Amino acid sequence: MCGIAGWYRRGGRPVAPEIVARQCDTIVHRGPNDFGTLVDGDFGFGMRRLSIIDIAGGHQPIASPDRRYAVVFNGEIYNHLELRAELEEAGMRFVTNSDTETLLAAFVHWQDDAWPRLDGMYAVAIWDRLTRNLTLARDPLGIKPLFVTEQQGGIAFASEIRALRPLPGHVFDVDERAVHDFFGYGHVQRPRTIFRQVRSLPPGHCLRIGPDRDAQIHAFWKPEFRIRTDVTxxxxxxxxxxxxxxxxxxxxxxxxxxxxxxxxxxxxxxxxxxxxxxxxxxxxxxxxxxxxxxxxxxxxxxxxxxxxxxxxxxxxxxxxxxxxxxxxxxxxxxxxxxxxxxxxxxxxxxxxxxxxxxxxxxxxxxxxxxGYKRQRTALNAARWAPLLKALGPIAGMVDRLPATSSRRWNYLRQNARRFRHAATLDGNVQRFFAGTQISSPWLRARLFEPGFLARHETAGDVAALADAHFPGSGLATLDPLQQxxxxxxxxxxxxxxxxxxxxxxxxxxxxxxxxxxxxxxxxxxxxxxxxxxxxxxxxxxxxxxxxxxxxxxxxxxxxxxxxxLPFAEWFRGDFSQFAREAWHESGARASGLLDPEGVGTLFAEHSAGTANHGRMLYAIAMFGCWWEQQRQQESPTAAAA
The missing domain is CATH 3.40.50.620 (HUPs)
Incomplete structure (x- = not known):
């Protein structure tokens, strides 16, 4: 287990070894036990290692016997002993007991057909000295992260975005659409990241880039339902x-x-x-x-x-x-x-x-x-959808139910409105996106600054996400639960x-x-x-x-x-005060993204019990902390202070 980082500058422009070392220094927490780099002209990569398997012999980068290929790798390959036996039968020889060496040998022997054979979690970078091709791969489920940025004619990658920041001449601008994602879902929707110039390599995909061609990405695994009926x-x-x-x-x-x-x-x-x-x-x-x-x-x-x-x-x-x-x-x-x-x-x-x-x-x-309750809720919404749509304005009366002095009633009223909204959406994938949101459209209308709201909040947000992640009619053959x-x-x-x-x-x-x-x-x-x-x-x-x-x-x-976390309970006490301080003192309040008056109203309503805004207040507090940390990172004077 470790963290990896690298830079393929391309165009014959040399990569300085100290830049790769600086990238790795930012992720020393991922691997405090070992460190290694390789620089080859306009390419360089490195790793920080947390030693788990073959503690003495698993130093990276590891090279193939002919020195053509080299690898850095974050993760574990649980079936590497079985793969190693198969590769040894094919004539390959090993000098360590490390799963990293097995992974590289598998790639040398099977090329991209190796990835589906691996049982494990991994983010991998393999350098081919002969063709000067870089191959990146990420495990099928996305257990291990891998981020890439393409700037100045080159490409850089890392286990964490912070390991891309030391690269000279690279810029990292906050993506407003990602901010909208965050306050809608509590995280940024992939492959987008919070920075416009950085994306996440999708799970089950590999990327290859050479000295004079654009990066090519293709999938090597995807989940598919093939239901069996011959099993008791x-x-x-x-x-x-x-x-x-x-x-x-x-x-x-x-x-x-x-x-x-x-x-x-x-x-x-x-x-x-x-x-x-x-x-x-x-x-x-x-x-x-x-x-x-x-x-x-x-x-x-x-x-x-x-x-x-x-x-x-x-x-x-x-x-x-x-x-x-x-x-x-x-x-x-x-x-x-x-x-x-x-x-x-x-x-x-x-x-x-x-x-x-x-x-x-x-x-x-x-x-x-x-196992998720939201899956059962979405199924219920799908079942009730025809009736609620037929009732039209009558069903919409739930939106106008008054708040009372009963906290329990107010929370039920809030959940009923979200349920009705999900039921009126077109299709189960849209209901999935609505069900994973931490905020409703009407709450975001109060939360966002008007200009930001106009730029990014549309009536078809969940429909656009559904189309982006599941284009065409690929889900048409699946029942609602499977979707x-x-x-x-x-x-x-x-x-x-x-x-x-x-x-x-x-x-x-x-x-x-x-x-x-x-x-x-x-x-x-x-x-x-x-x-x-x-x-x-x-x-x-x-x-x-x-x-x-x-x-x-x-x-x-x-x-x-x-x-x-017990949000509803904690945000009625001292934790709420800390969240207010994080919002006011971080500079996020002056970012022009959120409406200060709207944020203040959310705090007041939650404190009074007229609505449960615990998840959103937590998001506001975390955004404030992140905003402050970015400000300090960009300002050495402020960071020193």
Whole structure:
């Protein structure tokens, strides 16, 4: 596990070694154990390494035996031993035990056909000295990030945007459309980034660029539903158990101890249970709690940990602690991030990194086994859509329901309006985008500065996003649940969930692995009928049945909470005051993007209980922190102060 960065300047213009070293210095947190670079005329790349596999022999860059190819690589290849055996039969020889050397040999032998063979998470850069071609590749699900910028006739890449900033003559302007994304969804929609000149390489894609041609990008993997009907329910359950166990076993491959993140839910509990079964020693399991709030899962996680014989390490998270450390959490990201679980994951990663280098997590289960409540809400909206459209103005009366002194009534009124809006949209993919928004169109109309609103807020925003991500009629053959799941897997997960997991863990030099997102396991789940995933109001049906024997009685009947923040509760207390300060003191208030009066109204309404604006106030606070950090980065004097 490490961070990578490089610059193909092209045109025979030499790359200075100190520039590549400076790029790598910005991401030392991703790999504090080792450092290496290679410079070859107008090309140079490097890495910072967190040593997990072949600690002594895995130094990068690694070159092929004939010195033609060289590689830097961020991630882990869990099936590298099987691939190595196959490559050795083909006559290839190895000098290290590193999965990096196996990856390079696979590329030399199979070229781009190597990528679908890899079971792992990765962002890869391979340099061909002979043809002077650069190849970049990113794992199928987007677990590991890779950003590129094409400026001044060249191309640069990095695991984090901050590692592009040291390049001389490069500019990084804030993209207003990305700001609109952020306040609509809590993150920037990919492949866009917060900067106009930077984009994210899509998951499951590789990019190739030579000395005198434009970059060419093509996909090497994409998820597809191929439903099977020749398998019984019990067979689905047993195979779920078998395949998940095999994936967890592979993800435990390391030359250092491995722990787990454990909430009170089925996903992390299933992973931890398998680890406990396979390990010869008690697993270290890490849990964050929210004392005296409605979403505290400490008791449930503790019960599971005791049942599995884990060494359970708890972290109580209080609102005043979260408030004072909020700028530090945002500093882990190059872009503003309002992911709901960024703060607890940041704290958990900091805690876990004091004990070990690797943890396994339960992310990805909701996407492949239909575990999200919003998926069920969107299905209900689709069912109610014909009636609500037929009622027309009568259904619209929900928009005019008055606020009262009852906080519960006001929150229900707010949710009912959003439900009606989703039901009137055209198509399920549009409902997906509406369902993942942290703000409604009418809230953004109050939030944005009028000029910014006019430039970027249109009635067809969700329709435009649906067309951009799913052009044509490619989803027409899928039922509504499958459409929602595919959108979650390919749009929301890499842009939000996996980005948050990578940034918060690597900020503390911790490797976070996700066994549910082995692309072979994902492919298999896409052959499973809907009824094995969503049964009535119960999501993840087959998974629940598969892991039931491993967990304490009654564990699977608890309400799903996960690593969330109690926004509505915290933003009525001292945390709200910190958010106000972040907004007023950062300079974001004078950016011309948000309307100060509108922001003030949101704070007032939330405090009074007439609406729940917790998610949006959190986004405003995080944007303020990000804006201030950008200002200091651009002003050495301010940064020094």
């Amino acid at each position: 329910e019990q067979e689905w359950i047993e195979e779920t158990r078998s395949r998940l166990r095999a994936s967890v076993k592979r993800h435990m491959l390391a030359d250092v101890p491995v722990g787990s993140f454990l909430s009170g839910g089925v996903d992390s509990a299933a992973v931890t249970a398998i680890m406990a079964e396979l390990s010869g020693a008690p697993i270290k399991a890490f849990t964050v709690g929210f004392p005296n709030t409605s979403i505290d899962e400490t008791a449930a996680a503790t019960r599971i940990a005791r049942h599995l014989g884990c060494e359970h390490i708890l972290l109580p998270l209080e609102p005043d602690a979260a408030g004072t450390l909020l700028p530090a959490v945002q500093a882990a990201f190059d872009e503003p991030c309002a992911a709901t679980s960024a703060i607890p994951h940041w704290h958990l990663s900091k805690l876990a990194a004091q004990h070990l280098k690797v943890v396994l997590c339960g992310e990805g289960s909701d996407e492949i086994f239909a 929602f799941m595919l959108a979650d897997l390919t749009v929301h997960m890499p842009a939000s969930l996996l980005n948050r997991l990578d940034q918060t863990s690597m900020a503390h030099s911790l490797e976070a692995r996700v066994p549910f997102l082995s692309h072979g396991l994902v492919d298999w789940t896409m052959t499973m009928p809907n009824a094995m995933k969503l049964r009535g109001r119960t999501g993840k049906y087959a998974l629940r049945k598969a892991v039931e024997p491993w967990l304490p009685t009654g564990s699977l009947g608890l309400r799903k909470l996960g690593f969330q």
